[in-house]
Amino acid sequence: MVDIRIPGSKSITARALFLAAAADGETRLSQPLRSDDTEAFAEGLRRLGYAVDSSRDDEWVIGGRAGGPPSAEAEVFCRDGATTARFLPALAATGRGSYRFDASEQMRRRPMAPLTDALTALGVKIDFLGEPDHHPFALSTTGIDGGALTLDASISSQFLTALLLLAPLTRKGLRIDVSDLVSVPYVGITVAMMRSFGIEVDVDGSTYDVRPQVYRPQAYRIEPDASSASYFFAAAALIGGEVTVPGLGSGALQGDLAFVEVLEEMGAHVRITPEGTTVRGGALRGGTYNMRDISDTMPTLAAIAPFAEAPTRIVDVYNTRLKECDRLEACAGNLRRMGITVDTGRDWIEIHPGTPHTAEIETFRDHRIAMAFSVAALRVEGGLTFDDPGCVKKTFPDFHPVFAGFAAALKS
Template sequence: MTQEPIVINAPPSKSLSHRTLIAAALAKGTSEISSILVSDDITRTRNCLTACGAAIEEKNGNLIVTGMEDGPKGGNADGKHKGEKPHELFMHESGTTCRLMTAVAAAGHGTFHVHGAPRMHERPMGELTTALVRLGTKFDYEEQEGFLPFVMKCKGYTKKNVDITLEESSQYLSGLLMGAPMADHDVTITITGNKAVSWPYVALTLRIMEDFKVSFTVEQKREGTWQETPWRCVKGITPGTIRFVVKPTGYDCSDYRVEGDWSNASYFLAAGAVGKRPVLIKGLAADSLQGDRAILDILSQMGASIKVNFDGILIEPSSLRGIQVDMGRCPDLVPTVAVAAAYASSPTTIENVAHLRIKETDRLAACAKEVARTGTSTEIREDSLIIRPGRLPKGHTIDFTTYGDHRMAMSMSIFQLAGIDVSLDNPTCVGKSFPGFFDEWNKIIG
């Protein structure tokens, strides 16, 4: 007899919630945003946008966003009040807020003090700030060059061309793309460097810009000439062969519904594969541009039984095997896959994830150390993580360290399905992206 599935409603997408709020705040007029994620990180972005001049109110569970008149404004925006303090942009621990809002604020006028929690001050920003200097922004670093905290003096994007690498984060490009429509002229952003990570997040940015009526083109170099390419046809970035030309159109207001989050659904999809009962996830777009939709392909390669239908995504208990997988496009899934790999019958190698070292914590080291607490053998190489499964210690209590990292807390919870008594040092850190996680997770373990 087939067991009834556990039904889970996917939370709204964090990535799309950030981008939708920013687009609505930059738009002329008023937008109504529904199904937006309520979390610590989204609150940081919301607070930064109101500091820059947007008005955001709650109404019947939706957000009513009235855009800034002429783009972001900081202290001493008009140059008349010399003693006026910079506007505060406090990022706390939200890397997405920091990278997107720093670039967006630089597209405005005025002075901004950008700072955050201690870990945020350790995360590199030099690639982005160097690009913004080329566009006309001036930085006064309070501690180390290329890192928060700093004060930036902005007169908009005064130059027409800028280069950026995507070796550390695709969010640098996303921030520049979102700021560029506020310029007085076309802005061309060319991708340089040796490699590019997380292209799907750039696709999400372009989708939101298109939905809010920004005009832009994507051009690829073929036989020495730049040729326009439909952006949805781009599946990845080769540095030196792609650039983005953004028109000075600004944004139009729009009523917008945020789709479900594949990143935060990944824990429940993994639970369906390694647990005792099938799990049905509702609210996910099967054709989503979110890079973390890759969890379906990864779990399928590992042997999971997955069915996509009108009710949602159904995943059933399965015997998993190890795989070799490049996760450069979906780094947020690495903790989920690392834990699922501990349930497999053979080793898993997760490749192209060196950039995990500059997440909320050194997520590469954290995954290796915490998964190893279960007796699983783990090994870190320069840009990869190897998981060699053993026998999971059913009936044992294991104290896991979260490092204040929401994804570590949620992924380590999956070990409960092996009969391990999971103890987390800081379970409340899930509030960064998914405050209701444990309410939903109790349906899995209940």
């Protein structure tokens, strides 16, 4: 059996950075993820005037302020990070000042309308400096009174999270009626973490109600990243052996841990305890899996699907077309390049069993495509090459050497 230490959760680190900045005092975050996305978030906070000490890998210290950003003017470059690009404008909107936000070409292509429309409805002035409802844009604010909103969350749950995080900082509170919410577990992470920082959140079906409150600073430990863990769990399921991820167990906040339930349905053996999660390989059976709520792990399943005994159909994953790349088509194209028969529709992909051959994987600068197909490479004679292996820096900078060492230990 191999124990593998997974870096901290990107989703939890991003939320924790927002919560720490909005809290009234100093917060210490232990085991944060250090990656391109989270470093961009930390740098964005600094640009907004917050004190952020990220000199240590195992603990970051943030000086929070309950009244919005300390700086009245700032220019923030969000790089490729969707959480950075969507959460930081929400934080800035709670202050008083003028702020400009921009992002990489990749992030500029990703939609912002659900958030920018909501902020505009709440009285924030937004001027788009390029394509409407995309980065770059300038934001002017005198704080947010609050009120009631209706939000279409069919593109991403991050827009709801951004609004929930700012809600306690409004003058009158915020009520949000949500329709067509995707990635529901990620909103569960948000609500749980807000409560940990002292905020009451009332949830009644699809309605979220938050009154004005003050976030409480604290020491907060960040659990391992469940999405990153999926590659190690999938490797054990694919080539046999057994892997345990400590610190990611039955009390985990992240819904992506449910990926192991998919592996179990496919034939792997899974054990979840309060201390961690263990997966042991077994013959993969194929089947149909709805991954709407755990769509970040869709590429992981797609990459190992050719090795199953029957076709694997993944459904209700339209939102994966709106990520760093069109992940559904990226997976389909790469699998076809490997000689595998694949069918796709608007929100589904079906992968047929086969014997993949060596090929170069087109990553589209998407970390999840590179990491997912690294798992498939374990069963491809001659292996796979990648046009941009370094794109994993977004969430897991050391992925390739860590995964290579893990795979060698798993096979031994």
